[in-house]
Amino acid sequence: MRFDVVTLFPNMFDDFPEWGVTGRAVECDQVQLNTWNPRDFSADRFGRVDDRPYGGGPGMVMRYQPLADAIDAVKAESSKTAKVIYFSPQGRCLNQLMIEQLAQEDQLILLAGRYEGVDERLIEDYVDEEVSIGDYVLSGGEFAAFVMIDAVIRLLPGVLGNEESAQQDSFSDGLLDCPHYTRPEHINQKAVPEVLLSGHHDNIKRWRFQQMKSRTKARRPELFEQYLLSQAEINN
Ligand code: 6GU
Numbered sequence: 268m269r270f271d272v273v274t275l276f277p278n279m280f281d282d283f284p285e286w287g288v289t290g291r292a293v294e295c296d297q298v299q300l301n302t303w304n305p306r307d308f309s310a311d312r313f314g315r316v317d318d319r320p321y322g323g324g325p326g327m328v329m330r331y332q333p334l335a336d337a338i339d340a341v342k343a344e345s346s347k348t349a350k351v352i353y354f355s356p357q358g359r360c361l362n363q364l365m366i367e368q369l370a371q372e373d374q375l376i377l378l379a380g381r382y383e384g385v386d387e388r389l390i391e392d393y394v395d396e397e398v399s400i401g402d403y404v405l406s407g408g409e410f411a412a413f414v415m416i417d418a419v420i421r422l423l424p425g426v427l428g429n430e431e432s433a434q435q436d437s438f439s440d441g442l443l444d445c446p447h448y449t450r451p452e453h454i455n456q457k458a459v460p461e462v463l464l465s466g467h468h469d470n471i472k473r474w475r476f477q478q479m480k481s482r483t484k485a486r487r488p489e490l491f492e493q494y495l496l497s498q499a500e501i502n503n
Pocket of ligand 1: 353354355356398399400401402403404405406407408411
C-alpha cells in the first residue's frame with residue numbers, strides 16, 4: 268500500500284519508519300510513505316501557498332494552485348484514480364469501519380491542511396472524502412493523517428503478529444476491549460482477577476466477553492446500543 272501525504276511539514280513524517288509495528292511495515296517496504304510539499308509547486312514568484320480570505324476575517328487560506336499541482340504530480344507518477352482524502356473538522360468522523368474500507372485501497376492521497384483551511388474549490392475539484400478525527404480542533408491535518416495511516420497499516424496482512432491479531436481489537440465487533448494484567452500477581456493489595464489464574468479457558472473467555480460488554484455499556488452507552496442492534500440483526 269502507498270500513502271502520499273501533501274503537507275507543508277513533510278519532516279513530521281521522517282521518523283514514521285521508527286515507530287513500532289506500523290513503522291516496521293514502512294521500513295520493510297510493505298508500505299510506501301511519500302510526502303509532497305505544496306511549497307515546491309507554488310507558481311507564485313514568492314512561493315506563497317496561502318493568501319487572505321475573501322470577505323475578510325482572521326487567518327489565511329491555502330491557495331488552490333499549489334495544492335492542485337501537488338495532487339496532479341502525485342497522480343501523474345502513480346494512479347489517476349487514487350482516492351484523495353482531506354482532513355478537516357468539517358469532515359465525516361473517522362471510525363473503524365471506514366479504516367477497514369480504506370485498508371482495501373492500493374493508494375491514498377492525504378491532504379493535510381493548515382491555517383484556516385483550503386480554498387473550497389480545491390475540495391470540490393479534487394477531494395473524494397473529507398474526514399475528521401473528532402470534535403476538537405487541531406492546528407493541522409498532519410496529526411489526523413498520522414492517526415489514519417497508523418490505523419490502516421495495522422490492518423494490512425502480516426503487520427501485526429498472531430499475539431496481537433486485529434480480529435481481537437476493540438471495535439472489531441463493536442465493543443471496547445477487556446482489562447489486561449501481567450506479572451506481578453499483587454500490586455498494592457490489588458490482585459489479578461482470580462479467573463485469569465484459573466487456567467480454565469472457557470471461563471476466561473466468558474469473563475473477558477462480560478467485561479467488554481459491561482465496560483462498553485458503562486463508558487460508551489451509544490456504542491453499546493449499536494452493538495445490541497447489530498446482534499439482534501445477526502440473530503434474525
Ligand atoms: Cl482532520 N483536522 C483539523 N485541523 N482539526 C481536526 C480534525 C482534522 N479532526 C478533528 N479536528
